Amino acid sequence: xxxxxxxxxxxxxxxxxxxxxxxxxxxxxxxxxxxxxxxxxxxxxxxxxxxxxxxxxxxxxxxxxxxxxxxxxxxxxxxxxxxxxxxxxxxxxxxxxxxxxxxxxxxxxxxxxxxxxxxxxxxxxxxxxxxxxxxxxxxxxxxxxxxxxxxxxxxxxxxxxxxxxxxxxxxxxxxxxxxxxxxxxxxxxxxxxxxxxxxxxxxxxxxxxxxxxxxxxxxxxxxxxxxxxxxxxxxxxxxxxxxxxxxxxxxxxxxxxxxxxxxxxxxxxxxxxxxxxxxxxxxxxxxxxxxxxxxxxxxxxxxxxxxxxxxxxxxxxxxxxxxxxxxxxxxxxxxxxxxxxxxxxxxxxxxxxxxxxxxxxxxxxxxxxxxxxxxxxxxxxxxxxxxxxxxxxxxxxxxxxxxxxxxxxxxxxxxxxxxxxxxxxxxxxxxxxxxxxxxxxxxxxxxxxxxxxxxxxxxxxxxxxxxxxxxxxxxxxxxxxxxxxxxxxxxxxxxxxxxxxxxxxxxxxxxxxxxxxxxxxxxxxxxxxxxxxxxxxxxxxxxxxxxxxxx
Numbered sequence: 001x002x003x004x005x006x007x008x009x010x011x012x013x014x015x016x017x018x019x020x021x022x023x024x025x026x027x028x029x030x031x032x033x034x035x036x037x038x039x040x041x042x043x044x045x046x047x048x049x050x051x052x053x054x055x056x057x058x059x060x061x062x063x064x065x066x067x068x069x070x071x072x073x074x075x076x077x078x079x080x081x082x083x084x085x086x087x088x089x090x091x092x093x094x095x096x097x098x099x100x101x102x103x104x105x106x107x108x109x110x111x112x113x114x115x116x117x118x119x120x121x122x123x124x125x126x127x128x129x130x131x132x133x134x135x136x137x138x139x140x141x142x143x144x145x146x147x148x149x150x151x152x153x154x155x156x157x158x159x160x161x162x163x164x165x166x167x168x169x170x171x172x173x174x175x176x177x178x179x180x181x182x183x184x185x186x187x188x189x190x191x192x193x194x195x196x197x198x199x200x201x202x203x204x205x206x207x208x209x210x211x212x213x214x215x216x217x218x219x220x221x222x223x224x225x226x227x228x229x230x231x232x233x234x235x236x237x238x239x240x241x242x243x244x245x246x247x248x249x250x251x252x253x254x255x256x257x258x259x260x261x262x263x264x265x266x267x268x269x270x271x272x273x274x275x276x277x278x279x280x281x282x283x284x285x286x287x288x289x290x291x292x293x294x295x296x297x298x299x300x301x302x303x304x305x306x307x308x309x310x311x312x313x314x315x316x317x318x319x320x321x322x323x324x325x326x327x328x329x330x331x332x333x334x335x336x337x338x339x340x341x342x343x344x345x346x347x348x349x350x351x352x353x354x355x356x357x358x359x360x361x362x363x364x365x366x367x368x369x370x371x372x373x374x375x376x377x378x379x380x381x382x383x384x385x386x387x388x389x390x391x392x393x394x395x396x397x398x399x400x401x402x403x404x405x406x407x408x409x410x411x412x413x414x415x416x417x418x419x420x421x422x423x424x425x426x427x428x429x430x431x432x433x434x435x436x437x438x439x440x441x442x443x444x445x446x447x448x449x450x451x452x453x454x455x456x457x458x459x460x461x462x463x464x465x466x467x468x469x470x471x472x473x474x475x476x477x478x479x480x481x482x483x484x485x486x487x488x489x490x491x492x493x494x495x496x497x498x499x500x501x502x503x504x505x506x507x508x509x510x511x512x513x514x515x516x517x518x519x520x521x522x523x524x525x526x527x528x529x530x531x532x533x534x535x536x537x538x539x540x541x542x543x544x545x546x547x548x549x550x551x
Contacts, residue, residue, distance in 0.1 A: 029404050032107035035082075036166065037353070037405035039178060042082040042111065046072040048174050048181045049123070055171070056189040056212060057232065059156040062148055064089075065131035066189075068172045072125065074118045083110050084168035084175035089132040091172075096126040108168055108175075134170040137161065140299035141309075145169060149298035151233060152258045156194060158232040161302045161309065164354075164407065167225035178352040178448050180222040189214040190232050197231040197254045199223060199307045200290045219306070220289040222446045224350050227305040231295045236260035242275050242292075245284040249275070250291035259296060259314070266314040267294055270336045277374035278344060278367065283438040286348035286445065294336065301335040303342030303364075310335050324387030328372055328380045341367030349444045349454075355400035356451045357407050358474060362398075362416025363437075369417065385421045386541050388414040394477040399451060409477075418544035419473040425542045426505065427462050436461050468502045473544075475499075482506060482520060484537050485550040491537065492526045493518060496548070507540035515540045 055066030086108045094101040103112045137145035144165025149157040168175040186198045189212045200219035240251040255263035290306040297309035312335035322329030346360035373381035392415045400408035424433045459466045484493040507515035
């Protein structure tokens, strides 16, 4: 029975995506969703500059206690603001200039009143002291929360993954993706026999006190809240470097001591080739100041900025499986490549609203194909992109509901990647496509953006009319259908199952392997052809469409 349970759980993992899963399109919208997702004046009135998260984590009691200091600049005059902390965590006090502030709570939102108005342009700070038992994940990273695990020796192995659930599930912050803190200090106290790994660089380890010592990690680059993380355990650590486009990039590896030999051999295969590939396609690694870390985690993986979570058990593919069904998916470690790809799309370029999470996931999913292209050529990458189409569900639109913290369909991964691949075909110039990706990472460097900004950038850079293509793939569940008929030396064709005005060119062939563009619209178009008994139409498989022959 134990073997059966393990087999069923493995099957579940293989059939489920590693990233935080989007909420169902049928999930009702509540006031709590609005408080979390809406940018009200109580949130836009202040811009976060710096956090100091200073906490103690008790592995035995599964408790967290400590404080977070908010340093901010007022963007307008105000005397009240909102920050976020899950209601199951207790606020002990909030201090401002030594004064305890009054506050109220509604769901997971906290409203703080100041004794006198904060004036526009003023730089102020307040400190929130809190404690309690944070939510424990049932199946991280899919549902989010703390992971209290044990290593092979029975020692504590603890981490957190909170994309989707929210960083406010374990620490107080302005929990909205639109406002990334400029820099941050993470101080975590743990029992003295354990290590703590977090984002950025290790500044120092504080002196032991009451059987605990404190690891202080400084983050110099902007970071979104759900990427702030920690890994607690008995770790082995080793360093390396990569000569990248901006000079020497520090690489740090953290693996459980029992797995360190296996990790050294396995990680060496993919990390530097991945960095080389992604710097080629996307531009310089975005966080040279903080370095790149790969950290063994007690869950499958997550794109934690400069401290990528790894739990793929040192296997090729996705837990040993090929997501594309082509064989190419077993040529690399999925977690190393995919989660590191998020350093560019997700961490460097971050969507302002989680409804636009396709910006993170579509480009990062396509990064897997680009890695294959760098390593094995274009045939490998195109086969991989076509292979992952089998996982597209077309259940709800890719773009979610704005202002309520709702993601769209999980199709943001596989369908989104295929949309990008189709646009690449329309560009028809791989060098220009590469410069597009590099230009995005340079133009939106360390910024939060909207779908409109990304759509406009791609359209303006390419000079192509892409608005209806974005509407089709991002905002509907309909696959474009190229309907055609061949009769008496004539080919007729049109688009069906498309949004109004959809006129995407597509390559087709009447002779195997020889493709030429046609320019369908919603109305029938007819061209003369040379016909024999074997004449039939095929579409270039690089386009994500369906073909329908009409009699």
